[in-house]
Amino acid sequence: MSGLPFQDYVSKNIFNPLGMDSSSFIFNDEVKQAIATPYDNNLEQLEQIKNVPDNSPQGGMFSTGGDMARFMLAMLHNGQAGDGRFLTEASVKAMEHTSVTIHPDIPGAGYAFEMNYPKDYNGYTVVEKGSDLSGFHSNLWLLPGQNTGMFLALNSDKGNLRLPFFEQFMSRYFPRTDAGPAFLKPAPDKQQLLRFEGLYRHLRTPVLRYDITATDGALIVRDALGTHTLRQADDLLFYDEEGTPTGFKSDADGNITYFSYNMTDSWAEKIPVPPIFSDVPVNYPYAKSIYYLVQLGAIPGGTNEFKPDKAVTRGQFLSQIMPLAGFQLSTRPSVFSDTKGSPYEAVIQTAVDYGIVQGLPGSIFGPNQPLTREQAATFIWRMVKISLNADPVKADLKTPASPWASEGVQYIAGQQLFGPDVQAAGGPLEYRPKDPMLNKEAAELIYKLVQKLF
Incomplete structure (x- = not known):
C-alpha cells in the first residue's frame, strides 16, 4: 500500500521516529559485525541464520536491548515518541487487546502480540x-496498566x-493481591466431567498431545510436561495446581471440540476414537x-485393513513422521528424479530441506522401495538431532548396522523405541537393522518416540 519495501517502510515509520538506530531487518555488514554469537544446547557455536531472501517480516528483526527499550517506552506512552507519534492511541489499544482466546479469562493472541506463556501472571x-x-x-512483556x-x-x-525470570519478577514487584481462582462448589463428579475426556491433538504441532481423564472433582491431564490436575472454576474454565488457566470450547450441540492449556502457539483439537481395522x-x-x-493423523483411518x-x-x-513434527511442507521442486509426481513428493522434499534425507546413489530416493529398519532409524535420528538437539545414545547391538546408520540404530535401540519385534535376553539387542520395517513396527517406533520425547 505504501509503495515501499517492507524494511524501508519500517525504517521510515518505526526505527527512525523512535531512534532505533541499531535495528534492521537486513543481515547487512553492520549487523554482521555487531551480532552476538549463537550457541547450541551443548554450548557449541552455531552458524548465523541469515534472513532469506533478504528480510523476514514475521520475526527476523536484528535489534538491541536499548532499541527495544525505546520501542517499549513508545508503546507504554500510547504511541507517543518524543514530540512525535508512531502509532495512534487507538492502534496501541487494539494491539494490546486479546482478539482470539478460548475463554475471556484466559490469555490469547492479538495484533502483533501473543500471550506466549499462557499464565495468569498474578491477575495482571x-x-x-x-x-x-x-x-x-527472546521475549518482550508489557504491563500497560503498570507502565512497565x-x-x-x-x-x-x-x-x-524467560518464563522463570518473568514469573519471579512478577512475584517480587507485582504479587497477587486477590485470593486466586474460585472453584465450583460442590465440585462436579466424574459423570459430569466425562464430556471432557479424550485425546487432544495440538493444531500446529500434531505430535504434541493431551490425554485427559475424568475423576470425581477434577480432570487429570497427561502431556509432554507431566501429569496435571485441573479443577473447574466456570462452565469451560479450569485451573491447574499452579494456577495456570485452561479452557475448553464446545460446538453448538455442547460437544467439546477444543482445549487450550500450557503449550504455546495453538489450541488442541479433540480427536474422535478411530474405527477398528x-x-x-x-x-x-x-x-x-x-x-x-490414526488419532494423531499420522496413519490414515477409514480403511478396512491396515496390513x-x-x-x-x-x-x-516420511509421510507419517514429517507432518507430526509440524514441518511446513516444501513448495520447492523435487531434487530427486524419481519422486516427481509421487504422492510423497512434497514431504520428501521437506525432509531434504531440513537435512533429514540425503537420498540414494544416482540422485534418486526410491519412494516406493521397502524401508529398512536402519533407514528408519537414520531418518528418526536426524529429525530429533536437528529439531530437538538430541544427544547420541550408545547401545549394545548383536548385529551391527551399516556405518552410515550406526548412530541412528544405536539411538533407537538405546531409547528402546521398539516393540515385541526386538528381543533382548540379558545380552546384546537384536535389532535386525537390514530387515524391512513392517507397518506395525513403524507404528510402534513412532508411537514410542512420541511418548518419550513429546
Missing part, C-alpha cells in the same frame, strides 16, 4: 511476544530463562500404537 494484564531461532531466544515493560534476549539454546483387533500387540497414530505385516515404503514412512 500482560501482553507479550516471543521469538525463537537456533541459538537465539521488559525485554530479555538469550544467545544459547541451553535452558530457557479388520486385521488389527483391540487385543493385537501393536493395536495401541496403531490406533494412537500390519506389510513392509512400509520409504515415502510412506
Whole structure:
C-alpha cells in the first residue's frame, strides 16, 4: 500500500521516529559485525541464520536491548515518541487487546502480540511476544496498566530463562493481591466431567498431545510436561495446581471440540476414537500404537485393513513422521528424479530441506522401495538431532548396522523405541537393522518416540 519495501517502510515509520538506530531487518555488514554469537544446547557455536531472501517480516528483526527499550517506552506512552507519534492511541489499544482466546479469562493472541506463556501472571494484564531461532531466544512483556515493560534476549539454546525470570519478577514487584481462582462448589463428579475426556491433538504441532481423564472433582491431564490436575472454576474454565488457566470450547450441540492449556502457539483439537481395522483387533500387540497414530493423523483411518505385516515404503514412512513434527511442507521442486509426481513428493522434499534425507546413489530416493529398519532409524535420528538437539545414545547391538546408520540404530535401540519385534535376553539387542520395517513396527517406533520425547 505504501509503495515501499517492507524494511524501508519500517525504517521510515518505526526505527527512525523512535531512534532505533541499531535495528534492521537486513543481515547487512553492520549487523554482521555487531551480532552476538549463537550457541547450541551443548554450548557449541552455531552458524548465523541469515534472513532469506533478504528480510523476514514475521520475526527476523536484528535489534538491541536499548532499541527495544525505546520501542517499549513508545508503546507504554500510547504511541507517543518524543514530540512525535508512531502509532495512534487507538492502534496501541487494539494491539494490546486479546482478539482470539478460548475463554475471556484466559490469555490469547492479538495484533502483533501473543500471550506466549499462557499464565495468569498474578491477575495482571500482560501482553507479550516471543521469538525463537537456533541459538537465539527472546521475549518482550508489557504491563500497560503498570507502565512497565521488559525485554530479555538469550544467545544459547541451553535452558530457557524467560518464563522463570518473568514469573519471579512478577512475584517480587507485582504479587497477587486477590485470593486466586474460585472453584465450583460442590465440585462436579466424574459423570459430569466425562464430556471432557479424550485425546487432544495440538493444531500446529500434531505430535504434541493431551490425554485427559475424568475423576470425581477434577480432570487429570497427561502431556509432554507431566501429569496435571485441573479443577473447574466456570462452565469451560479450569485451573491447574499452579494456577495456570485452561479452557475448553464446545460446538453448538455442547460437544467439546477444543482445549487450550500450557503449550504455546495453538489450541488442541479433540480427536474422535478411530474405527477398528479388520486385521488389527483391540487385543493385537501393536493395536495401541496403531490406533494412537490414526488419532494423531499420522496413519490414515477409514480403511478396512491396515496390513500390519506389510513392509512400509520409504515415502510412506516420511509421510507419517514429517507432518507430526509440524514441518511446513516444501513448495520447492523435487531434487530427486524419481519422486516427481509421487504422492510423497512434497514431504520428501521437506525432509531434504531440513537435512533429514540425503537420498540414494544416482540422485534418486526410491519412494516406493521397502524401508529398512536402519533407514528408519537414520531418518528418526536426524529429525530429533536437528529439531530437538538430541544427544547420541550408545547401545549394545548383536548385529551391527551399516556405518552410515550406526548412530541412528544405536539411538533407537538405546531409547528402546521398539516393540515385541526386538528381543533382548540379558545380552546384546537384536535389532535386525537390514530387515524391512513392517507397518506395525513403524507404528510402534513412532508411537514410542512420541511418548518419550513429546
